[in-house]
Amino acid sequence: MKKQNNQIRLRFIAISASILFAFSSLAQTNEVTIDRIIAKVDNYIILKSELERAYLDFLSRGQLRGSNAKCGILQQLVVNKMLMAQSEIDSIYVDDAEVDLNLDRRMAAIAQQFGGESEIERAYGKSIEQIRSEIFDNIKEQLTIQRMQSELTSSMKVTPSEVKKFFRAFPQDSLPYFSTEVSLAQIVKEADPGKTQKDKVRNLLLDLRGRIENGESFGALAKRYSQDPGSAANGGQLGFYSRGELAPEYEAASLSMEPGGLSMPIETQFGYHLIQLQEKRGNTYKTRHILISPQPDQNDYTKAENYLDSIRNLIVLDSIKFESAAKDYSDDQLTSSAGGFFQDESGALRVSAETLDPNIFFTIDTMKIGTITKPIRFQKEDGSYAFRIIYYKNKIAPHQANLIDDYQKIAAATLAQKKNNKISEWFEKARGNVFIEIDSEYDYCNITK
Template sequence: MYGPNAMHRPGRAAVGVLLTLALVLASTAAPAAQTLDRIVAVVNEDVILESELEAELNRVRQRMQSQNRRPPPRDALVNQVMDQLIMERLQLAQAERMGITVDDNTLNAAVRRIAQQNNMNLQQFRRAVTRQGMDFARFREDLRRDIRLQRLRQQQVQQRVDISSRDIEEFLESRAGRADDTEFRVSHILVSVPGTAEPEAIDEARSRAEELMQRLREGDEKFARVAAEVSDAEDALEGGDLGWRQAGELPSMFQDQVLNLSPGELAGPIRSSSGFHIVKLEDTRAADPEIVEQTRARHILIRPNEVVSDADARVRLEDLRNRIQQGESFAELARAHSDDQGTASEGGDLGWTSPGELDPDFQEAMDQLAPGEVSQPFRTRFGWHIVQVEERREHDSTQERRRARAAQQLRQRRSEETVQSWLQQLRDDAYVDVRLDQ
């Protein structure tokens, strides 16, 4: 991630439903008994209490210890955790303004998925959480918060990210596109620069980044420890680790530099809209062979407008779904009712599609269906849908596989950069008063 204003990988305030049990338990441990509280930060109209900060510090320490990583000095850790809490509050306030909620049915499904991922049924999972000394109701509410923030970020991405055929062609012809058989393990440090920074502040940040670069080149310190201590990125406490990525998934601001590095080498400082980056190529490996699972599906789209409300669209689709369940033809109903002019005449047929070709929300809903199953109504940026999966197949056409992978990589990278820019603006526009020294 790229700073207090940056992209957010799965973690405390991201995709909670993808966490393993160990990480979930580490990130939701109950805080110890609190003494007299005080305000340690004001964030617009909200506050952060000292008890909240200490509880999160404890959770972060536990997580780092479980990963055999030594936490940075307390002052550095406090600053990092405070930044994370501030950005979480800003995002939750934005979700509230946008009316983004997570109902109990969605939350229950997410809990069941986490239990299944840990090879437990719901009762076993609940007992496992309770054995760790945690309140299961609090665990659920933490998960609800994470899903809510995930949805907020998805909405920001959906409004701004679109991958065209031309984008894919240009990428496949680029150096990164030709390196799609290699994966890169990259770590980074960010010295952030606010979007409204004066030239003197920019020069100061550049000098700080240059000093860090010199410190890393001349010293024996581990990159991960320095990142955890000084980086302004959201992934600082993970040692700046971006994980294994294909070339097209590398952030565009330092993609070319990474492709020129050998494992163990550094590059930087590299200027971006967020500040100055230092990157290290940890390692490379051959990408695993990939067989694309394609899906053939039909859908019916109802677009809300001045006459048709969201509620009306959903009710209409529920009625159509009931008729399909009672034996009516999905294709005939799509021809008669779908607002998607491109597919209505074909009975809603989307043809064979590969991952990354469809809207992410549509793809997610479709991926949860078994062949023959019809979804419940769901919303994307295009309107309300129901979708029926007809069949799936594994497809190994080299060119199509490269195009599908390119679309996924481009969407991943642009999504992260879009969230980065949005979070930067969210932080720049906020009133934040940190009172740690008071």
């Protein structure tokens, strides 16, 4: 029973850990390890360095070291490779465009933490493009595994009785202790570039178009002017894409040209593109582009601030509820669907005060419960600026986990355990149908038995 409780506790703690960035594979260490293959799962391999990195991350999160822990991690790596093999059988794939979008978000978040892309390059001794290239396959595998796990567990739910049973399995002295938590919401308004700024970008692209027609290198101009982080360094090259993979406006313009043709400036959600079609091959096409995104000017920022202030006035006058206004008007996709509320990993509409952005923390530190700020300008992760109003709904004092205050957290942990059990059951059934070979060094783990 003690061993079972420890396993449950580890799973409960793990629910609060976010998905790791793949940057750990780039980290430099002083320890020299001769890498080798330690496991094979069908056509997939697991390297010793892969296991060691995962184990170091496990320890960095405060977990206990030991051979059993390393065995558990190795088994999880084997399960991941089995899920990859099963994804091929079930024709479940993640396309490159989705991986690129995921990479963009991760790179933007990392750049925010490091203080810019140049600091990332300095830290790892590699260009951004090299870093993206090296972790691309890792991210694609993560997304594929998540999709396969979802296929196996997406229909699973937990009942209140299951949640209570899960919670009661904990010894009282092992229950997690939660620090101060706050319930707060935001409505974000981004400044949309107006006609003046859009015209500047269109005119610049028209100028570049003329220069290319007069003999200047498209690739050289893309490297100099394009704001697409994924292709600028490669002269704007995007490679081959199938129909439906790129923005509809981009695709329509590309397919309307003959190879070698240059488009007029084309607007998509990302900005304005100057496109050159290079080749058509069946249902795929190859292009390169120069992307420039219009930036708001002061008039645009003032307009956004005034608009958000008018929404705040309606909320204060009780003409509209904050939650409804957030869903209808907020430009922040992460919080708008939850009525503007910040959520923790379990989906609870409150977060630890320790995890708050410092600017938000110091803002609410001067607020009274139930109040709403005036519009505040802030810098987003991608470096752009926007405005937000913050609603400080509630504050929860530090406390030990209980079913009343923390039901959503406990329910999420219960569901996570249930899904883990489902994956474990699938592994037990499926491993007999898959070729698995484990290095003899890890025989004591009994993974294939």
